Amino acid sequence: MSIVLQPFQFLDPSPLFDGELELVTPQPKYIDHLLAACRHPQTMRDAPDQSRVSRQSLSDFLAAAPKGQHPGDTKRGLSPSYHFWMRLGDDAAPPVTIAGGIGLRIGNTPNIVQYVGHFGYQVYPPARGHHLAERACRLLLPLARRHGLDELWITCNPDNIASRRTCERLGATLVNIVPVPKDHELYSRGDYQKCRYRLAL
Numbered sequence: 001m002s003i004v005l006q007p008f009q010f011l012d013p014s015p016l017f018d019g020e021l022e023l024v025t026p027q028p029k030y031i032d033h034l035l036a037a038c039r040h041p042q043t044m045r046d047a048p049d050q051s052r053v054s055r056q057s058l059s060d061f062l063a064a065a066p067k068g069q070h071p072g073d074t075k076r077g078l079s080p081s082y083h084f085w086m087r088l089g090d091d092a093a094p095p096v097t098i099a100g101g102i103g104l105r106i107g108n109t110p111n112i113v114q115y116v117g118h119f120g121y122q123v124y125p126p127a128r129g130h131h132l133a134e135r136a137c138r139l140l141l142p143l144a145r146r147h148g149l150d151e152l153w154i155t156c157n158p159d160n161i162a163s164r165r166t167c168e169r170l171g172a173t174l175v176n177i178v179p180v181p182k183d184h185e186l187y188s189r190g191d192y193q194k195c196r197y198r199l200a201l
Contacts, residue, residue, distance in 0.1 A: 008080040008106070010069045011146055016084065016139040020092040021132060023084035023102065023139055025068040030085055031058050033097035040096060042125035050124060079107035082143065086123070086132055099127035102136040106147050114178060115186060115194055117155035118144065121166075133166045141201060150201050155194040164195060172197035 016023035024030065035055060037043060044051040061083075064070060068083040086099040100123035105112050112118055119140070121133045137154075144152060154172055156163035167174070175196045180187045186194070 008071065010080070010082070011143065013082065013084075013140075013143050018135045018139055020089035021099075021135055021139075022087045022089070023136060024087045026062055026065065026083055026085050026101075028059075028062065030087070030098055031055060033087075034058065034085065037096040037098050037100075037124040037126065040124065040126045046125040050122065077109065077111045079105045079109055079112060081105045082140075084136070084140075086127075086136055088127070094127035094130065096124060096126050098124075099132055100124050100136075102133070102140065104140050104144060106144075106149070108149075113153050114196070115155060115180060115184060117196075118149070118152040119154050128162070131166075131169065133163070134169050137166070137170055145201055152199040152201065154197045154199060156197075157191055158193050158195055167195075167197040167199075170199055172199035
């Protein structure tokens with residue numbers, strides 16, 4: 001008897017708000033706002049890699065993950081994932097509308113648990129200092145639970161003090177620091193070690 005694998009089912013995340021912070025699904029209408037954050041002088045000074053994001057790369061991303069939902073790619077070891085952009089209200093203090101992005105990977109593959117984590121987030125330099133990464137993670141905890149996850153792994157580079165503090169404020173525990181394999185795509189980007197934080201749900 002053959003076994004038929006059911007396709008992954010994405011769930012409606014429902015509105016995701018925390019004060020002036022809203023997690024929105026990536027859409028073309030936000031691209032100009034995101035590029036403005038990338039071209040902000042603070043981003044160009046403090047995060048040059050982020051400042052080089054192009055309109056074409058964002059369009060390619062939207063095509064690959066419609067409504068912020070990426071189906072994954074088993075051949076590349078990619079799990080299904082949700083993606084959101086951090087949108088700030090008009091009265092927010094940071095001088096950008098799109099403050100960053102966050103992804104939630106679903107599954108417990110070795111790649112997630114050991115190296116990339118369930119959460120992946122970034123906050124653009126002009127919007128930093130407002131705990132947006134922590135707040136965005138908290139907004140997505142119910143969605144993770146709805147997918148049956150009872151613990152989440154968050155990884156970061158050992159020298160990324162801001163991300164380590166985000167993990168600590170979330171209540172995650174540092175389990176260990178592991179070397180990244182030389183054949184992993186993270187290694188090619190200059191990530192040679194990862195702190196592994198465990199967050200029980």
